Amino acid sequence: MANIFHVYHRVLRWLMKVAGVRQELVQIQPGTTMNFWVPTRNPKKNPNPPVVLLHGFAGNGIMTWQFQVMNLARNYAVYVPDFLFFGESVTDRAERSPEFQAECVVKGLRRLGVERPCVLVGFSYGAMVGFRLAEMYPDLVAAMVVTSAPTVLTESLSREALQEIGYKSWSDYLIPNTVKGVKSLFEIGSFDFPALPNWIMEQYVKVF
Known part of the structure; x- marks a missing residue:
């Protein structure tokens, strides 16, 4: 496919x-x-x-x-x-x-x-x-x-933002390598992001 x-x-x-x-x-x-x-x-x-x-x-x-x-x-x-x-x-x-x-x-x-x-x-x-x-x-x-x-992204602002979205590092959030990670990236970073099937997210991981 x-x-x-x-x-x-x-x-x-x-x-x-x-x-x-x-x-x-x-x-x-x-x-x-x-x-x-x-x-x-x-x-x-x-x-x-x-x-x-x-x-x-x-x-x-x-x-x-x-x-x-x-x-x-x-x-x-x-x-x-x-x-x-x-x-x-x-x-x-x-x-x-x-x-x-x-x-x-x-x-x-x-x-x-x-x-x-x-x-x-x-x-x-x-x-x-x-x-x-x-x-x-x-x-x-x-x-x-x-x-x-x-x-300016200061250390304190960075820490607060990571705590708010539930991640330990920006790389974990911004560079996902799983379907769950991609969904989290778009759901947190977008307003009212539409639900998409897992196969689309899997293909996104392979390309980006």
Whole structure:
């Protein structure tokens, strides 16, 4: 039986092409490649600021932002990166920090010809990367839209949040490897998440 997420991703590529974005792998540096979804039309002819959509932990860029892309791409040059270790973005470097992710996103945008200040839209982990990006490259940020993230995740706030959701570490919660873990991730992180059969959750674990 084909994995439903592999099948849907093929359909999603077609939908994104219709919406006006395409996939492009960008070499950030030797050993580091970042996957971006980028405009199919010449972005320099668009008078509006570019929009950069930064995803959270539970998936890749285009799975997270597919519906927003289909609406925003009509009027904006939209860029959707997969963070390193997500989707098709890879590196042989040991860095794992939001600062390193932000640095690679900016290098990728520069290589794609993005020079104007952008609107950053960050969800969860993507918002944390966005905050670091705005601190490190203020000239590249015109505005930010943030959801589901604190401006700073302190030790005390982290401990309180983990206690509230019943986990000992963020990796246990954010990187599930069981059906139960995936259900917990989406039920805690979503409002009124629909009940899905276990076989869908099993296929999600295999893909993500």
